[in-house]
Amino acid sequence: MNTILTLTNLTKRFGPITAVDDLSFTIEKGNVYGILGPNGSGKSTTLGIVLNVVNRTAGSYHWFDGSDSTHNALKKVGAIIERPNFYPYMTAVQNLNLVCKIKEVSSQKIEEKLEIVGLLDRKNSKFSTFSLGMKQRLAIASALLNDPEILILDEPTNGLDPQGIHQIREIIKKIASEGTTILLASHLLDEVEKVCSHVVILRKGRSLYTGSVDGMNASHGFFILQSEDPDQLEAALQGHPSFGTIKREGETITVYLNQPMDASELNKMLFERGITLSHLVKRKESLEEQFLEITKNLN
Numbered sequence: 001m002n003t004i005l006t007l008t009n010l011t012k013r014f015g016p017i018t019a020v021d022d023l024s025f026t027i028e029k030g031n032v033y034g035i036l037g038p039n040g041s042g043k044s045t046t047l048g049i050v051l052n053v054v055n056r057t058a059g060s061y062h063w064f065d066g067s068d069s070t071h072n073a074l075k076k077v078g079a080i081i082e083r084p085n086f087y088p089y090m091t092a093v094q095n096l097n098l099v100c101k102i103k104e105v106s107s108q109k110i111e112e113k114l115e116i117v118g119l120l121d122r123k124n125s126k127f128s129t130f131s132l133g134m135k136q137r138l139a140i141a142s143a144l145l146n147d148p149e150i151l152i153l154d155e156p157t158n159g160l161d162p163q164g165i166h167q168i169r170e171i172i173k174k175i176a177s178e179g180t181t182i183l184l185a186s187h188l189l190d191e192v193e194k195v196c197s198h199v200v201i202l203r204k205g206r207s208l209y210t211g212s213v214d215g216m217n218a219s220h221g222f223f224i225l226q227s228e229d230p231d232q233l234e235a236a237l238q239g240h241p242s243f244g245t246i247k248r249e250g251e252t253i254t255v256y257l258n259q260p261m262d263a264s265e266l267n268k269m270l271f272e273r274g275i276t277l278s279h280l281v282k283r284k285e286s287l288e289e290q291f292l293e294i295t296k297n298l299n
């Protein structure tokens with residue numbers, strides 16, 4: 001496997017505030033990672049540290065196999081961590097030409113990158129005439145000029161209208177499908193679910209979950225049950241290895257699964273114990289419900 005970035009017990013304190021708290025994760029080539037967390041959870045600080053603009057307090061990180069200096073490794077990284085800042089009176093092409101000079105990269109790829117972000121037909125328009133979405137897309141083109149191994153974006157759709165949001169997400173997916181690794185920070189579960197394959201969920205600088213987005217959704221679901229004798233039903237469910245939490249509200253029992261089981265299997269099992277169900281529904285929590293479950297317990 002090809003590792004792009006490794007964080008090991010990274011910590012950042014601003015006076016009494018611990019913005020990033022013992023954070024460890026790795027980024028492998030070809031995946032799309034989301035750092036998901038509410039405002040103030042440490043996303044921007046984490047990106048700032050690995051981009052060498054914020055000093056860490058403790059822990060470490062290294063780019064690629066760790067053999068290069070951070071300064072050199074960052075030449076293979078494209079990042080947008082602030083609002084795009086281009087010259088308003090210059091055209092898209094003129095602005096990107098300037099970026100090429102500053103970054104000391106060839107200007108040959110300007111048109112190719114403008115095409116990727118859907119701005120080729122506006123290449124000679126002044127930056128001041130661009131919508132917020134177009135400005136953000138130009139920033140993405142700019143970050144791609146050095147053909148980076150990884151593209152880093154902090155809240156890439158903040159402030160955009162629904163159409164602008166959709167365009168940016170489609171562009172990110174296209175760039176990822178062509179092999180560029182992506183790391184994006186977002187406070188939107190929906191965004192991470194739509195765009196990312198992997199996620200690090202942050203709260204108060206701590207990781208609550210690190211893994212695949214699908215893995216977050218790996219719950220086996222739950223049954224909502226009723227029968228004439230709820231006490232007997234509850235007793236039959238208790239202690240069975242397939243079941244976890246059992247909740248009772250009046251006549252209704254909700255039982256969470258520890259392992260897969262379909263409704264007919266449960267029905268048969270209970271029937272064999274002399275229990276006839278008057279109500280049987282199987283449900284699975286939405287990703288949002290699971291996200292709230294993951295984030296609710298820890299302070």
Ligand SMILES: Nc1ncnc2c1ncn2[C@@H]1O[C@H](COP(=O)(O)OP(=O)(O)OP(=O)(O)O)[C@@H](O)[C@H]1O
Nearest residue numbers: 014017018019037038039040041042043044045046
């Ligand atoms: N330069 C700084 N000086 C003092 N405190 C800071 C500084 N930068 C960030 N913080 C604090 O660190 C914590 C994490 O902030 P950070 O900006 O990393 O969070 P975030 O998840 O990116 O949130 P947002 O989406 O609002 O930017 C917050 O409590 C913030 O107030």
